[in-house]
Amino acid sequence: MFESFSRWAKEKFQRPAIISPARSEQSLASRPLPSVIVPRSAVEQAVDDPIDLVFAVDGFVNAMLNDGLYTRFEINQKAMQVCRADVYLAEVNNGGHSQFIHNCNVYGSLADVIADARAGLAAMGAHGQLAALDKMAGWVAEHPDEAEQQTGFEGGRDDFLDTLDDLFDEAEKAASMLALSALWIVSWPELKIVDDADCGDAIRQLAMANPLRESRLLHRSVGKLASQMIGWRDVGIGLACANAPGPEVKLALGMGRVLDVEGEKQMAYHLRTNAKEPRLCVATPTHAAIYEYIATDPPVARLDENPFAAGAPRVGRKLGHVEAQAIATVIDLAEAYHAPAAVDLLLRKAGFDPTKAVVSANSVVPRDGGAVVNWVVLADGHAFHFQSTPNGGVLLRGGREESLVEAHSLELQEHFDRAAAAGDV
Template structure:
């Protein structure tokens, strides 16, 4: 069955030669995947419970676009319509039509078109009427549309006026059962034994001829951000240059905290040594201790704690400086990494490993001239959710990947290979 299904997917992908709908500025492509795969358990739950089937569709589109790296024009029009209709539903229920408009950002035109086409196909005409009013307002007020957030000061009254009718409509005729009914009757829908789903999805993933190139572009973009954003680059440098090296694993959300008596924006940071705080100062970037006076965090559920525990709980504090780097050091390191094409070199090195490996975070240890008088950078690379780490030595002549901590050579690439790879990315 698996082979037959993948052959069906391959045939569907190769047989379509034009866009599912004529949108201006839509890129032309030669292949299209007209297949939607959901687990049998989702179909079995329908119609008593519509949620598993809608969730399965959302998960399928997420897999295709995020892991299999298909773009929105290369997958079933019905799938992307259902996905965006559910996105519309979730956004409006959470923060109104203004939030939907604001959070859609640069994709608003395409997302709105999918929502309207999907609601038409589902015959959800009451919901459609509200979506069309929103679409009309967006078309007539492009500058105001850019200012929408769904929060105070970012809610247009015309959009707010659509919210209560939407909520009342949801009480009387919820959208998800309508969506599930439509999905269940799609000709391109294929239910698969739940146990087979991982293999089927991986098989579909291999059908994308642009998979490796697109994965590389995504990985490189993340590495470029880490090696150019002053905060991210600085925090990585501070950890890698600390007395006891502690490369970064994650930079989390920011929040205002008391730092040396001043209300200061801080970021939660995870290094190989544990939790830290990061902050940007007038002189540079600091990595600071994460001090928890309680020795533990407050339980997530109130039923698991006591009133005494809550009232005696003391918030975590920003402690002493672990290490810091100056803005001048960050700027100089940024320039070296850019000149050496370090993000691209690291992606090429990891791609040469026998197993799938993706960098979580990179931390620059040092930059400067090597013994061979080459400009170079030594970069600590943490991969696969912190499960493995390497050192990347990137120089003008090329780059090599070393094991940690033994520094045995694993793979290498030459400057010529890096240049050819860049030309290939630009042409793709």
């Protein structure tokens, strides 16, 4: 489940989208959860309104994964397969196979999602949809570079994938995946039907019953911070924001689409900073930059326009820029100083919740004893500055003058080790 936060975050930027069999390793759980809990009304209406039962299984799976922190191997595999097949259905209906590939690649889950969806489609008898998925999987295996470039929007859509969208639509007209899925679900002996009024509590109790939940919460918290502090795109955009004439702070990255950036077609991402206006940004192997966001009219497609290009913004004036060497330096120092674990530990010691913290890279200050890396941290509605050094870390507020809490390097190493070990169980 976990090797090292740094390796995971570094590989995320350049992970190839190669289809491989689903991971075969099992967690420490002796067997998957014995039941799948759904509300009675969803089962009673399964024939006439199958979407409610499919959504109920989706909700159960998401509660076990996100709230209970069970692994995918600790959940009933048929439920996982229904959930992943429904992801496939929703993504293709929304933005086609191109969007499905892109969104799965963002989370590095494409191979697992395909494996589960394949098994689910075969079991429920959705043969036409399975044929489309198989063709897509074959294309991804043969064209990994092109798969990485898919966005679901104009400029990031391969023509072959558009033909699969048509094939999928024909299969849906012949036999609805939702209907087939619901019929399969009601046949499961593992299905536990609970009165609607009690269903939420029953699911919550099962989620909270995971004996490994608390340790995995720590692992997930540090992992989220690692993606922001060791991931190339996040670090690069944070530094580019800090280099703007009126320095800004990266708050959230949004969807990406291929746009004209300084005369070249590049993947640009929506960006929210502490400025009032939205931004656009790019992160490439050579640099990162942020730009003004120029909205376009009309927001809907014209008759002669590709619908996936409708409403696309234009890239305006460049506001901030950073070269690859500066990005790499911050990432290397963040790894060496255990910066993600430091932010998690310091926020906990200061009485703040680290699990939803936002971190933005700011600057590197060379010093005789080792460089100091400055970060902006937002948690529980408060803004902090975090200084990471070879000797430890300090969380400050009030213009970097008031030291709120500190931790030395030995504490950080111990906290990192605890978080890393939690990912192995």
